[in-house]
Amino acid sequence: MFCPVCKNEYEPGYTRCPDCNVDLVEELLPEADTELYTFKSKNVAEKLVRYLKYSNLNPELSADETEEPFSYTVLIPEEELGEAKTAFAVFLSEESAETDISEELMQEDCMMPIRPKSLVKEEVVYTSASFKAEDTRSSGYILLGFGIIGLVAVVLCALDVIKFSIHPMSLAIMGIIFVGMAVYGVISLQKAATLAVNADAENKLIEDIKKWQKEHITEEILSAAAEEGLSEEETALVRDDLIRNMTKEAFPNIPSALLEHLTDEFAEEIGAVDL
Numbered sequence: 001m002f003c004p005v006c007k008n009e010y011e012p013g014y015t016r017c018p019d020c021n022v023d024l025v026e027e028l029l030p031e032a033d034t035e036l037y038t039f040k041s042k043n044v045a046e047k048l049v050r051y052l053k054y055s056n057l058n059p060e061l062s063a064d065e066t067e068e069p070f071s072y073t074v075l076i077p078e079e080e081l082g083e084a085k086t087a088f089a090v091f092l093s094e095e096s097a098e099t100d101i102s103e104e105l106m107q108e109d110c111m112m113p114i115r116p117k118s119l120v121k122e123e124v125v126y127t128s129a130s131f132k133a134e135d136t137r138s139s140g141y142i143l144l145g146f147g148i149i150g151l152v153a154v155v156l157c158a159l160d161v162i163k164f165s166i167h168p169m170s171l172a173i174m175g176i177i178f179v180g181m182a183v184y185g186v187i188s189l190q191k192a193a194t195l196a197v198n199a200d201a202e203n204k205l206i207e208d209i210k211k212w213q214k215e216h217i218t219e220e221i222l223s224a225a226a227e228e229g230l231s232e233e234e235t236a237l238v239r240d241d242l243i244r245n246m247t248k249e250a251f252p253n254i255p256s257a258l259l260e261h262l263t264d265e266f267a268e269e270i271g272a273v274d275l
Helices: 044-055 079-098 129-158 168-216 219-224 233-252 254-270
Strands: 033-039 060-064 073-079
Touching: 033 044, 033 079, 044 060, 044 079, 044 129, 073 079, 129 233, 168 233, 168 254, 219 233, 233 254
Parallel strands: none
Antiparallel strands: 033 073, 060 073
């Protein structure tokens, strides 16, 4: 089952995404491809397609040869656009170092800032399901507690047990507010229970991934991936890419934020960043 909003996959038995609060679906609808870049040269366009495929992306080439100048557009799935733009910048950097390809480019605004891939890393913030569950549970208890205490105070004021001069309309509005707080507190506690179940599944997944990484991603494999002429920072990030790609291949449904978190954690654990 998949969430149509965040695209996360859930184990059988789940029917609703706790993060997005929407019903899960059996399959995700394919998204339309997005234009990455249009070239004058078919040869360069095909070369970029091969480069993107080598980077584990899924590009398509659309040619328009009805009239000159011919154009060749590289398309990429929407969910891969960010990574494809990074790969395209590296492609331009490498091609420019070998030959002048300016005559092969078509779009005037194409020249995005070019940085080596090793210096490009998308910032992804990971929040564990356990933390989400505990945070939601705490919020639920607080809201429920304030709601109940407030309702008791409103009732006591209405019965004139508490001598406090409040207009009846204001008292009614306060009662509605406290009822809302109590209701939302109950909803938060129910959501926390669902998140706790997800947390158990996530913790099991993390345990399996860590065990697999220790068994399959050795220092020998990482050392073999090192390239001559790279700085220490670049070498470390190349190895991070290897850890990330191997883990993703073994666990294709792992959420991206969790993948980044476990990649960084494993790299630090084995000292890959210092090799």
